[in-house]
Amino acid sequence: xxxxxxxxxxxxxxxxxxxxxxxxxxxxxxxxxxxxxxxxxxxxxxxxxxxxxxxxxxxxxxxxxxxxxxxxxxxxxxxxxxxxxxxxxxxxxxxxxxxxxxxxxxxxxxxxxxxxxxxxxxxxxxxxxxxxxxxxxxxxxxxxxxxxxxxxxxxxxxxxxxxxxxxxxxxxxxxxxxxxxxxxxxxxxxxxxxxxxxxxxxxxxxxxxxxxxxxxxxxxxxxxxxxxxxxxxxxxxxxxxxxxxxxxxxxxxxxxxxxxxxxxxxxxxxxxxxxxxxxxxxxxxxxxxxxxxxxxxxxxxxxxxxxxxxxxxxxxxxxxxxxxxxxxxxxxxxxxxxxxxxxxxxxxxxxxxxxxxxxxxxxxxxxxxxxxxxxxxxxxxxxxxxxxxxxxxxxxxxxxxxx
Amino acid sequence: xxxxxxxxxxxxxxxxxxxxxxxxxxxxxxxxxxxxxxxxxxxxxxxxxxxxxxxxxxxxxxxxxxxxxxxxxxxxxxxxxxxxxxxxxxxxxxxxxxxxxxxxxxxxxxxxxxxxxxxxxxxxxxxxxxxxxxxxxxxxxxxxxxxxxxxxxxxx
Amino acid sequence: xxxxxxxxxxxxxxxxxxxxxxxxxxxxxxxxxxxxxxxxxxxxxxxxxxxxxxxxxxxxxxxxxxxxxxxxxxxxxxxxxxxxxxxxxxxxxxxxxxxxxxxxxxxxxxxxxxxxxxxxxxxxxxxxxxxxxxxxxxxxxxxxxxxxxxxxxxxxxxxxxxx
Numbered sequence: 001x002x003x004x005x006x007x008x009x010x011x012x013x014x015x016x017x018x019x020x021x022x023x024x025x026x027x028x029x030x031x032x033x034x035x036x037x038x039x040x041x042x043x044x045x046x047x048x049x050x051x052x053x054x055x056x057x058x059x060x061x062x063x064x065x066x067x068x069x070x071x072x073x074x075x076x077x078x079x080x081x082x083x084x085x086x087x088x089x090x091x092x093x094x095x096x097x098x099x100x101x102x103x104x105x106x107x108x109x110x111x112x113x114x115x116x117x118x119x120x121x122x123x124x125x126x127x128x129x130x131x132x133x134x135x136x137x138x139x140x141x142x143x144x145x146x147x148x149x150x151x152x153x154x155x156x157x158x159x160x161x162x163x164x165x166x167x168x169x170x171x172x173x174x175x176x177x178x179x180x181x182x183x184x185x186x187x188x189x190x191x192x193x194x195x196x197x198x199x200x201x202x203x204x205x206x207x208x209x210x211x212x213x214x215x216x217x218x219x220x221x222x223x224x225x226x227x228x229x230x231x232x233x234x235x236x237x238x239x240x241x242x243x244x245x246x247x248x249x250x251x252x253x254x255x256x257x258x259x260x261x262x263x264x265x266x267x268x269x270x271x272x273x274x275x276x277x278x279x280x281x282x283x284x285x286x287x288x289x290x291x292x293x294x295x296x297x298x299x300x301x302x303x304x305x306x307x308x309x310x311x312x313x314x315x316x317x318x319x320x321x322x323x324x325x326x327x328x329x330x331x332x333x334x335x336x337x338x339x340x341x342x343x344x345x346x347x348x349x350x351x352x353x354x355x356x357x358x359x360x361x362x363x364x365x366x367x368x369x370x371x372x373x374x375x376x377x378x379x380x381x382x383x384x385x386x387x388x389x390x391x392x393x394x395x396x397x398x399x400x401x402x403x
Numbered sequence: 404x405x406x407x408x409x410x411x412x413x414x415x416x417x418x419x420x421x422x423x424x425x426x427x428x429x430x431x432x433x434x435x436x437x438x439x440x441x442x443x444x445x446x447x448x449x450x451x452x453x454x455x456x457x458x459x460x461x462x463x464x465x466x467x468x469x470x471x472x473x474x475x476x477x478x479x480x481x482x483x484x485x486x487x488x489x490x491x492x493x494x495x496x497x498x499x500x501x502x503x504x505x506x507x508x509x510x511x512x513x514x515x516x517x518x519x520x521x522x523x524x525x526x527x528x529x530x531x532x533x534x535x536x537x538x539x540x541x542x543x544x545x546x547x548x549x550x551x552x553x554x555x556x557x558x559x
Numbered sequence: 560x561x562x563x564x565x566x567x568x569x570x571x572x573x574x575x576x577x578x579x580x581x582x583x584x585x586x587x588x589x590x591x592x593x594x595x596x597x598x599x600x601x602x603x604x605x606x607x608x609x610x611x612x613x614x615x616x617x618x619x620x621x622x623x624x625x626x627x628x629x630x631x632x633x634x635x636x637x638x639x640x641x642x643x644x645x646x647x648x649x650x651x652x653x654x655x656x657x658x659x660x661x662x663x664x665x666x667x668x669x670x671x672x673x674x675x676x677x678x679x680x681x682x683x684x685x686x687x688x689x690x691x692x693x694x695x696x697x698x699x700x701x702x703x704x705x706x707x708x709x710x711x712x713x714x715x716x717x718x719x720x721x722x
Contacts (some may be wrong), residue, residue: 003640006534006554006633026637027587029616034589034634054532055634056590059666061517062541062548074663081591097426125594144601151598162594162687224452224478227506238478245481336426337456337474337485350472352460363458365474373509399590402532402631533668534633541667548666555635557675558722 009038009050019047022384026055030133030388034398035372037379037387044383049376053369056398064362068328069095069169072362077163079364080400083122083343085114085154087400088167090340093248094349095169095329098336099303106294107171112250113287114166115340116280117184120191121150122343122395123231123273123280130270130392131202134211139201146191153187156180169329170304171297181288188281195277202270209267216378216390218264226374229367230345232394235272236264242341253290254283269393303329328357337365344368344395368394368401407482411449415441430485438488439498442473446503451475451484454504457511459490459518461544467491469518473500490520499524517542574709578622578648579701585621585645586614587638590628592655592687604690609697618644623700624677629657630670642677647720648709650700653679654693656686678721 011021025036036052060079064072076091077084089111096103103111128143151161156177158164166173202208218228220238233240241258243251259275261268297304305324310317333355339348345367352361371394378390408429412422418441421432433441445451455474462468467489475484490497499522500507511522512531519540521528530537534554539546586596600606600614615621618641630638642651653673656662659682661671673679680703683696710717 003636004554006636007529007531008535026634027616027641029614052531054530054534055631055637056629057532057631057633057668058590058629058664059541059548059668062546062666063664066548078591081594125597128597141602144597145603148598148601148603161598161689162591225505227454227504229453240478242481334425337428337483339483346455346476348456348474350456350458350474361458361460363456363472365456369509369513370506373506377505546667550667551632551671552667553632553635553670555632555639555676558678 007052007054009052011038011040011048011050014040016042016047018042024387026052030391034402035391035396037391039379039384039387041384044385046379046382046384046387049379049387051372051375053372053396054402056402058399058403060364060403061362064359066358068325068357069331069359070325070328072359073167074163074165077165078399079366079403080122080342080344080347080368080397081162082125082397083118084162084164085118085166086122086340086342087347088164089115089249090338090342090347091349092167092169093340094336094338094351095331097338098331098334098351098353099169099329100332101170101298101300101303103170103298104295105292107296107298108250109287109291110172110176110296111167112254113284113291115249116283116287117150118154119280119343120277120284121147123277124150126343126392126395127198127270127273130389130395131198131208133388133392134208136202136205136208139198142194142197146187146194149187149190153180153183156183168297168304170300171295175296181291184284184288188284191277192281195274199274211386211389212266212270212393214263215266215382215386216393218378220264222374222377223264226377227370228345228374229370230341230343231272231276232264232269232345232371234258235261235268237261242339242346246339248340250287254286256283266389266393330355330357331359339365342367344397344400345371347400364400364403366400366403368396369403372396372401407449407477407480411445411484414448415444418444425485428483428485430487433486433488435488435490435497438486439500441486442475442500442503445475445484450477450479452478454500454506454510455483457500457507457514459514459520459542461518461542463544469495469520471497471514471520495520496523498522501525516540519543570712571707571709572705574711575705575707578709579704582623582650582697582701582704583613583615583621584623584625584652585616585618585641586625586627587641588627589630589634590655590657592628592658595687595690595693596625596627596654599690599693604694606694606697609694609701618642619646621645622649624649624651625654626651626658626673626679627654629662629664630673630676631668632670633668635670635676638673639676647718650680650704651677652696652700653682655688656684659684662686 034056038050039046040048076087079087124143124147128140132140155161158166220236223233223236256279306317311321331353335352337350348365350363354360419431453476460470469490471488473486515528653659658673661669
């Protein structure tokens with residue numbers, strides 16, 4: 001079969017006789033299978049880089065237009081699959097805002113707890129993957145152990161290790177199982193112990209510093225111009241965090257710091273993520289202490305399914321259940337943009353409703369996609385071997401980038 | 404409406420068609436010709452340094468058919484603003500914002516891919532999520548969801 | 560001569576046994592299932608114990624192509640090329656619902672199962688599959704390899720190339 005690149009690149013031929021064009025990806029161990037970087041190099045230095053994404057485009061927005069509001073929840077899991085809870089909650093928040101729904105206090109605190117808990121798993125994955133790509137296999141294995149404990153623990157809660165679909169419009173799928181919080185404290189203690197080892201292995205490691213310090217340096221102005229948000233923006237020293245500046249859920253009542261970097265290089269991005277894990281652990285502990293009782297779902301028959309018991313025994317509840325499942329939640333016409341601080345940055349859902357049970361349009365402002373837009377500026381001027389740590393510190397997640 | 408919104412509406416007086424509030428966010432309706440001026444003023448005078456998002460909505464029965472939606476964020480005050488413009492199907496073209504915001508480069512490419520709206524001045528409008536040879540624009544309402552265009556022919 | 564006949568009858572067993580414990584997987588990781596693939600190959604599940612340990616990121620050195628995650632039409636050519644570059648004998652594992660059938664993505668951009676492009680030997684269902692399931696699939700594949708015919712001698716007919 002004749003192979004033809006899906007998207008042609010202006011870098012296919014170089015004008016300069018000494019320059020060479022190197023293709024990295026889309027199937028390459030360090031690109032996570034979904035991105036292609038075409039680099040024009042002079043010796044070992046990248047002169048131009050062309051970043052191609054879209055290899056994992058799965059038509060999320062088109063699918064969303066054809067599904068009811070509840071049926072979209074599993075699709076949101078698969079946007080940033082390292083932290084499905086954060087996507088779930090950001091999506092549910094957009095729909096709830098359009099409905100004008102106030103969720104219950106227990107639901108607010110549980111969502112906060114789970115967001116932070118999932119953020120730990122996401123940052124662990126990011127650091128593990130970038131450490132492995134730089135040859136730090138032990139750090140990878142340690143962090144994978146931590147992450148696997150978190151996954152198994154989430155499985156106990158939601159029935160899935162990775163793609164939880166735990167949220168419902170106006171609440172959550174079910175309350176915490178017995179003993180879940182006890183195990184949570186065990187895992188947090190375990191995580192702290194392992195994070196100390198990671199600090200010990202990487203922080204002052206000559207090889208690690210050599211490959212990350214002063215590589216892909218970014219100023220705050222540059223980061224804002226290219227739309228960077230989240231840990232990458234904070235690594236440049238700009239203290240911008242939606243949890244602090246624009247508090248949603250229960251973040252207003254939590255005591256936490258926003259870690260920032262000094263000059264926005266790969267090392268700062270690593271360190272900001274490590275510090276954010278510390279903050280997340282402390283936030284999860286605060287949520288555990290202050291978790292209020294009460295129902296987890298709002299008492300609103302427009303959105304919440306009736307009890308299974310009633311569905312089987314009462315005709316009204318059966319009809320109600322049937323209508324809610326087949327027609328979907330009826331969201332009033334209008335448009336909403338709602339953003340959450342996902343582990344990668346500002347995750348926004350722009351929802352346009354025409355008053356029916358399916359969104360007229362659902363657009364995702366995906367941080368990874370925006371981050372890839374400016375990545376060529378970080379690669380240019382550095383060496384070929386710097387591409388991999390830089391890309392790793394960006395934490396590109398295919399599902400979110402290409403949707 | 405906060406004071407920032409009042410200062411924006413005052414500072415941009417005459418440059419927009421209509422200003423209104425949607426779930427606590429300021430929305431400005433513009434004509435395509437007003438876009439660059441408004442964006443420049445938002446960036447320079449009001450501190451909207453972060454270009455969040457651009458997307459479009461397809462209303463096949465309306466004229467103009469597309470509504471292009473921009474979101475901006477002012478990091479100092481953590482306020483967002485939404486700009487909306489109507490774009491006609493036959494002259495689906497808008498000025499690019501890559502001059503003011505680098506982030507517009509990829510997002511405009513995506514809108515071009517998905518809706519076929521061109522951005523004059525954006526030098527790079529190659530497909531980004533799709534591939535060369537893909538006909539049509541999948542997020543338009545008249546594109547059937549299950550219409551596939553495989554590059555590799557399916558096995559029997 | 561009797562000894563030679565005996566060796567020929569047991570040759571398939573010997574080659575099967577050798578091949579079964581030297582699977583070098585090529586993880587073609589595209590999507591969410593990759594997260595589970597990381598779990599499968601790291602500490603807690605550790606496929607090293609089954610002789611299918613070291614991921615080889617070059618098709619020329621690998622004999623098990625693991626298609627991990629959704630394959631889009633844009634990606635299809637690349638996976639086809641990777642498959643064509645692999646040397647015989649080779650096996651393909653479709654890992655996860657999307658690789659099997661497109662999963663719940665039935666739209667313009669997703670290939671409706673990787674077996675529409677390349678032949679698949681073993682399917683691992685789940686969205687994403689649990690690591691135990693992947694280990695089970697690897698063991699099933701190893702059983703199949705052990706019980707298969709392995710025409711390696713010059714006198715034997717080579718197996719037909721699958722496309």
